Amino acid sequence: MGDLDALADAARASGAPGVVVVRRDRGETTFGSAGVADIDSGDPLGTARQFFVGSVGKTFTAALVLALVADGQLDLDEPVGPHLGEVSVGPAVRVRHLLQHTSGLPDIFAEPSFFAALRQDPWRRWEIADLLALVLSVQAEPPGARWSYSNTNYLLLSLVIEQVGGTPVPDQLRERIAVPLGLQSTELAPAPPDGIARAYMPPDNPFLPAAEGLVDATALTTSLAYPAALVSTPADVARFLEALLDGTLLPPELKEELLETVPADGVECDAYGLGIARSSSFFGTSPSPCGAAWGHLGLTPGHTTIALSRGDGTRQVVVAANAGFIEAQAWEPLAGAAWSAFCGDERGGKEQ
Numbered sequence: 240m241g242d243l244d245a246l247a248d249a250a251r252a253s254g255a256p257g258v259v260v261v262r263r264d265r266g267e268t269t270f271g272s273a274g275v276a277d278i279d280s281g282d283p284l285g286t287a288r289q290f291f292v293g294s295v296g297k298t299f300t301a302a303l304v305l306a307l308v309a310d311g312q313l314d315l316d317e318p319v320g321p322h323l324g325e326v327s328v329g330p331a332v333r334v335r336h337l338l339q340h341t342s343g344l345p346d347i348f349a350e351p352s353f354f355a356a357l358r359q360d361p362w363r364r365w366e367i368a369d370l371l372a373l374v375l376s377v378q379a380e381p382p383g384a385r386w387s388y389s390n391t392n393y394l395l396l397s398l399v400i401e402q403v404g405g406t407p408v409p410d411q412l413r414e415r416i417a418v419p420l421g422l423q424s425t426e427l428a429p430a431p432p433d434g435i436a437r438a439y440m441p442p443d444n445p446f447l448p449a450a451e452g453l454v455d456a457t458a459l460t461t462s463l464a465y466p467a468a469l470v471s472t473p474a475d476v477a478r479f480l481e482a483l484l485d486g487t488l489l490p491p492e493l494k495e496e497l498l499e500t501v502p503a504d505g506v507e508c509d510a511y512g513l514g515i516a517r518s519s520s521f522f523g524t525s526p527s528p529c530g531a532a533w534g535h536l537g538l539t540p541g542h543t544t545i546a547l548s549r550g551d552g553t554r555q556v557v558v559a560a561n562a563g564f565i566e567a568q569a570w571e572p573l574a575g576a577a578w579s580a581f582c583g584d585e586r587g588g589k590e591q
Contacts, residue, residue, distance in 0.1 A: 243271025243580060247558075250576035253569035255543070255562035256439060256453070257284030261473035262580050263481060263555040268474055276436040276561065278453065288436040289424050289470045290559045291460045292544045293537030296469035297393050299416065301338055301514025302483055303400050303408070305493050306415050312403050315496060315513075322399040326371055329379070334399065336382045337392040338513040339501055343380030346389040350374055354445065361447055364462050367394055386501045386511060393514075409467060420482050422475040427467035431457050435470060436561040438541020444564045446540050456541040456563065468539070473557035476546050480534060483515075485552030498533070498550065507536055521545070522567060524574040529582035539563055545577040556581040 243260045250258040250273075257274030270286040307313040313322075315335045320328060328344065336342040347353055352373050356363070374391050397408050404411050409427040417425045426432075438457040442449040447456060461468045471479075482488045489497060500510035500517055508516035509531060519531040534555075537544035541563040548555045558577045565573075 241269075241271055243269055244273060245271070246576040246580055247271040248273035250558065250560065250572045252572040253543075253560060253562060253565055254441070255560035255565070255573075257436060258558065258560045258573070258576070259284060259286055259288070259290075259473050260576055260580050261286065261477050261555075261557045263474075263477040265553050266481070268477065270474070274561075278437070278439070284436060284561070286474070287424070287472060288434065289432055289472055290436055290544060290561070291438060291468050291537075291539040291542045292471050292476060292546075292559070293460075293469075293539040293542065294390075295471075295476060295535045295537035295544050295546050297514045298483070298535050298546075299412065299469060299479065300393055300396050300400070300408075301497065302479075302488055303404070303411055303415060304334065304338060304396060305489055305497065305513070306411075307400065307403050308496075309490060309493055313399070319395065319399060322402045323395060324398070324402070326375070326395070326398065328375065328395065329382075332382045334396075335513070337396050337399075339511055340386050340388050340392055341383050341501060342389065342392050343382045343384060343387070344389050344391045344395075345374055345377045345379060346387075347371075347374040347391045347394065349389075350377065357446065361459065362462055367398070370394060386503050388504075388507070388511075416479065416488070420478055420487075422471070422478060425469070425471040425475045425479070428461060428470045429467045430461050432470055436542070436559075438539065439562050440541050440564050441562075441566070444540070453562075459540045460542070463540075473544075473559045476544070476557045477548075477555035480546060480548040480555045480557075481552045483552070484533065484548055484550060518547075521574045522570045524571045525578075527578045527582060529578075532581060543573065545573060547577060547581045554581065554583075 247258040247260045260271040272286045276284045439453040500512045503511045508518040510517045520526040532547040534546040543560045545558040
């Protein structure tokens with residue numbers, strides 16, 4: 240068993256049926272895995288399975304927005320309203336506000352009306368107009384006043400990308416990121432792809448509660464996402480972060496914008512840039528022994544992803560588990576595996 244296999248195995252103390260750990264060092268990728276992709280069949284997880292990567296997709300979305308900025312089609316500080324059609328968010332909300340979660344708009348996934356509707360029909364296929372109708376009727380805060388994580392921001396950015404770029408978001412993702420970087424397993428999927436790691440939640444989850452045992456929620460994520468759910472492999476996510484931060488995808492002035500942060504709440508991250516977080520600890524777990532890293536968490540019904548990178552793109556670590564809505568104490572083994580792989584021989588160092 241290799242070092243990363245051992246880390247993946249230790250991370251299964253989180254309760255996940257399977258865990259993958261990938262490390263990329265200056266273009267060289269190593270892999271580790273433990274456990275199963277499907278608890279019914281017992282199929283081993285391996286290292287090439289796709290996962291729903293959840294809010295790691297926000298970093299991909301930010302890269303698409305910045306590509307439009309680089310092309311001169313969009314400005315970070317222009318009002319977002321003209322790009323939203325009939326959707327109204329007020330004249331003061333700028334593109335930058337959406338990217339960095341300072342728009343003041345409420346989070347659709349924190350709205351009681353959304354969960355009430357979800358409990359009535361867990362398998363409903365949500366359209367973006369339905370989601371926005373629920374959340375934009377709630378009083379917003381003034382934009383720019385403070386950081387507050389809101390998935391609503393990135394629903395709106397999907398509309399901006401489509402309106403400004405002129406083609407659907409899946410097409411732009413493929414043409415601007417996936418094909419140039421060789422990300423053969425990264426796509427916006429309207430349904431779970433064949434062979435994806437099955438997604439599991441504990442029985443006391445808020446979506447599909449059960450009396451006991453793990454609940455298979457593989458089909459649930461695609462019903463909640465617009466325009467579709469981002470699926471990828473840990474290796475593809477690592478390659479994307481490398482390209483985002485080493486200058487492959489962005490010119491220097493836009494990388495500087497990407498990493499210009501505002502203070503965050505410290506629960507998932509310490510500070511937040513444009514679709515990318517700077518983190519030294521997750522949910523009160525033991526902090527990184529080598530300082531903060533750049534990246535994002537991805538939390539979906541049934542899958543959990545931790546994606547980390549150095550700021551210069553020279554090292555990435557991605558941990559993916561086929562368990563979601565894990566309990567607070569379960570974060571310690573997952574975060575421990577991520578920081579152990581990321582820090583390597585650099586313990587006691589500075590921000591990466």
